Amino acid sequence: MKKIVTIIILGLAIFSFVAISASNQPAEEQEPYDEDTYGPEAPIVWTKPVKAVVFNHKTHTMDQEMDCESCHDDLFQMEAGVAQEEEDFTMESLYDGNYCGACHDGDTAFASNTRCTSCHIGVRGHARLLGGESSEAQGAGH
Amino acid sequence: MKIEELEKMKPESPDVLPSKERRSLLKIGLAVTGVYLGGTVLSLTSAKNVMAEGVVPKVGKYPYSPHYTMVIRERFCIDCELCKEACVETNHVPPYGFRTTILEKRRDIVGGGYETIFMPVLCNHCNRPPCVRVCPTTATWKDEKTGIVVMKESRCIGCKTCMTACPYNARYFDEETRAVDKCNFCYDTRLSKGEMTTACSEACPADVRVFGDLSDNTSRVFELLHAPETIVWVLRPEAGALPNVFYTNA
Numbered sequence: 001m002k003k004i005v006t007i008i009i010l011g012l013a014i015f016s017f018v019a020i021s022a023s024n025q026p027a028e029e030q031e032p033y034d035e036d037t038y039g040p041e042a043p044i045v046w047t048k049p050v051k052a053v054v055f056n057h058k059t060h061t062m063d064q065e066m067d068c069e070s071c072h073d074d075l076f077q078m079e080a081g082v083a084q085e086e087e088d089f090t091m092e093s094l095y096d097g098n099y100c101g102a103c104h105d106g107d108t109a110f111a112s113n114t115r116c117t118s119c120h121i122g123v124r125g126h127a128r129l130l131g132g133e134s135s136e137a138q139g140a141g142h
Numbered sequence: 143m144k145i146e147e148l149e150k151m152k153p154e155s156p157d158v159l160p161s162k163e164r165r166s167l168l169k170i171g172l173a174v175t176g177v178y179l180g181g182t183v184l185s186l187t188s189a190k191n192v193m194a195e196g197v198v199p200k201v202g203k204y205p206y207s208p209h210y211t212m213v214i215r216e217r218f219c220i221d222c223e224l225c226k227e228a229c230v231e232t233n234h235v236p237p238y239g240f241r242t243t244i245l246e247k248r249r250d251i252v253g254g255g256y257e258t259i260f261m262p263v264l265c266n267h268c269n270r271p272p273c274v275r276v277c278p279t280t281a282t283w284k285d286e287k288t289g290i291v292v293m294k295e296s297r298c299i300g301c302k303t304c305m306t307a308c309p310y311n312a313r314y315f316d317e318e319t320r321a322v323d324k325c326n327f328c329y330d331t332r333l334s335k336g337e338m339t340t341a342c343s344e345a346c347p348a349d350v351r352v353f354g355d356l357s358d359n360t361s362r363v364f365e366l367l368h369a370p371e372t373i374v375w376v377l378r379p380e381a382g383a384l385p386n387v388f389y390t391n392a
Binding site: 117118120 | 217218219220221222223224244246257258259260347348
């Protein structure tokens with residue numbers, strides 16, 4: 001009887017150890033993000049002409065396998081966020097094929113006048129980005 | 143009352159009740175039972191030639207003139223919050239309260255990932271407003287002409303019952319005025335001064351908030367609500383408050 005109990009306890013201990021260590025490891029090994037290859041990891045957030053629009057280098061370079069030359073220095077300057085100082089940095093201009101609209105035309109990538117909230121993360125989204133995930137509850141307020 | 147007088151009175155116990163009175167009581171009981179039973183039996187028979195109705199009132203069935211309404215084209219909202227800023231500035235809303243705000247929800251989409259949906263909310267100016275019904279001092283009521291649910295600060299005693307009754311969380315307590323405050327479609331600040339829209343509607347860069355008179359069938363709100371092949375919904379229809387803020391993706 002004692003033996004059985006010992007075996008069960010030992011079994012549970014091993015099982016829980018395996019379960020815990022498994023949950024700590026990511027599902028699959030991801031290639032480390034290299035900023036020299038893929039551009040800055042931190043998302044760029046535009047606040048003009050409206051708050052708040054996000055651009056992720058990772059989504060475009062690492063995931064979509066685009067080169068730096070696809071956008072720089074033709075569509076966008078290397079310096080982050082300078083585009084929003086331009087007069088024509090508007091949705092209307094995007095529809096004409098400028099800036100993001102060069103690819104986001106409905107052909108290469110989803111059209112600029114669709115899926116608004118993919119890029120427009122809003123004031124709430126921006127606050128969450130700045131404060132990290134821990135501020136999720138704070139963002140839920142008003 | 144004196145005991146002697148009481149002793150002289152007729153007893154009222156059931157064994158001395160005249161049978162006529164007993165019968166009439168029984169009849170009342172049967173009548174009540176009959177009414178309820180009749181209703182139950184009737185409800186079991188299927189109704190014919192009946193159609194389900196949506197949340198949009200039938201054309202011409204608008205109780206107010208002008209019947210102020212806001213139509214929110216939800217999928218265009220990008221949470222830039224220019225509407226909130228305009229509202230705060232126009233109506234002097236303190237930082238701890240709001241007359242309108244933006245809520246956020248997520249929906250999983252095909253191919254993995256999710257999409258964010260921003261949901262602007264404000265007072266729904268209900269046709270059957272629960273807040274009005276519960277106010278003990280008639281500090282809030284539905285304006286007879288426009289249908290706007292208005293507040294009279296001086297009458298408010300700050301009991302906050304209206305805040306509890308509102309299904310839309312559209313009211314807050316203003317610490318300065320010691321009264322509950324809420325959206326009134328900018329009636330005092332804009333509409334009464336000849337403006338045609340609310341501050342939030344004017345400020346919206348994405349044309350999300352469309353404000354207008356539903357009783358005017360040439361108005362944009364009328365066109366949006368009565369456009370063919372579109373879906374129009376309201377928030378919490380089960381509350382039965384009959385809101386006048388409608389949502390669509392058209």
